[in-house]
Amino acid sequence: MVKLVLENFDLAQICGSGQCFRMKERTESLYSVIAGRHYLELEQQGNECVFYCDDAEFHGFWKEYFDLEGDYASYIGKIAPNDIYLNNAAEFGGGIRILRQDLWEMIVSFLISQQNHIARIRRCIENICVSYGERLVNARGEVFYAFPEPQSLAGLKEDALMECNLGYRSKYVVRAAKCVAGGAFDLEEVARMSYGEAREKLLTLFGVGEKVADCICLFALHKLEAFPVDTHIRQAMQIHYKRGFPRRRYQGIEGVLQQYIFYYELAGTRSAGGRK
DNA sequence: TAACAGGGACGTA
DNA sequence: TACGTCCCTGTT
Numbered sequence: 019m020v021k022l023v024l025e026n027f028d029l030a031q032i033c034g035s036g037q038c039f040r041m042k043e044r045t046e047s048l049y050s051v052i053a054g055r056h057y058l059e060l061e062q063q064g065n066e067c068v069f070y071c072d073d074a075e076f077h078g079f080w081k082e083y084f085d086l087e088g089d090y091a092s093y094i095g096k097i098a099p100n101d102i103y104l105n106n107a108a109e110f111g112g113g114i115r116i117l118r119q120d121l122w123e124m125i126v127s128f129l130i131s132q133q134n135h136i137a138r139i140r141r142c143i144e145n146i147c148v149s150y151g152e153r154l155v156n157a158r159g160e161v162f163y164a165f166p167e168p169q170s171l172a173g174l175k176e177d178a179l180m181e182c183n184l185g186y187r188s189k190y191v192v193r194a195a196k197c198v199a200g201g202a203f204d205l206e207e208v209a210r211m212s213y214g215e216a217r218e219k220l221l222t223l224f225g226v227g228e229k230v231a232d233c234i235c236l237f238a239l240h241k242l243e244a245f246p247v248d249t250h251i252r253q254a255m256q257i258h259y260k261r262g263f264p265r266r267r268y269q270g271i272e273g274v275l276q277q278y279i280f281y282y283e284l285a286g287t288r289s290a291g292g293r294k
Numbered sequence: 295t296a297a298c299a300g301g302g303a304c305g306t307a
Numbered sequence: 308t309a310c311g312t313c314c315c316t317g318t319t
């Protein structure tokens with residue numbers, strides 16, 4: 019195991035921020051994540067975090083996955099002191115990290131996310147993993163499933179994923195799988211692109227609109243300048259930034275701030291008693 | 295029981 | 308730019 023003191027790192031916030039659909043809360047402080055062929059359990063103890071894996075796997079995979087080299091204190095430090103709302107949001111969700119997740123997995127996950135809520139997105143993804151993902155075993159001998167490869171979904175009929183409860187999104191996912199498996203959409207090429215180029219390319223996929231493209235850019239390609247606008251963010255913008263969100267001021271880190279706002283709107287307003 | 299909305303996008307006008 | 312439609316499910 020690897021035990022570290024980490025500032026601006028909070029598993030509950032990362033899990034609750036809704037960017038990773040395969041991270042689960044096991045108990046109060048214990049979480050599990052599946053990424054690629056990796057399975058990890060980790061535990062938060064105050065500002066210490068325990069990663070239950072060996073040193074090699076931590077340095078070879080999880081350290082980057084959780085963006086532990088990112089300087090989130092400096093992002094927060096850029097917030098205008100007189101912007102009370104944004105400071106509150108960053109105070110509330112300052113332990114969020116923008117994870118570096120798999121591109122294909124994010125494409126599918128956010129195709130599924132449209133007109134959908136988080137609990138059901140999780141179930142849909144679990145369903146397709148169990149049905150079409152590789153069956154693997156963790157260190158304790160427990161079975162888990164990897165995210166399905168594009169090739170595993172490309173051969174399906176367009177409505178095949180209705181059985182996994184994807185609804186009308188089934189055809190989006192199967193068509194995207196065909197594009198990737200057939201070479202028309204080159205994941206590695208997109209991974210090397212700038213934000214603008216990658217966004218443009220993602221929009222060519224059937225079922226990917228601007229919001230979904232931005233989510234993929236942010237959570238898979240780590241384009242921190244991506245600023246996904248969904249109904250929650252739009253609402254927050256109308257209330258707190260009537261003259262527009264100062265994107266120029268925050269050029270290059272808009273996505274981090276978006277996550278603070280999103281999490282604050284989703285989880286913070288309730289525990290704060292509706293105070294914003 | 296029925297109606298509705300929930301982290302949208304597409305096709306048509 | 309605007310609006311109906313797509314499918315499922317938890318909530319009211």
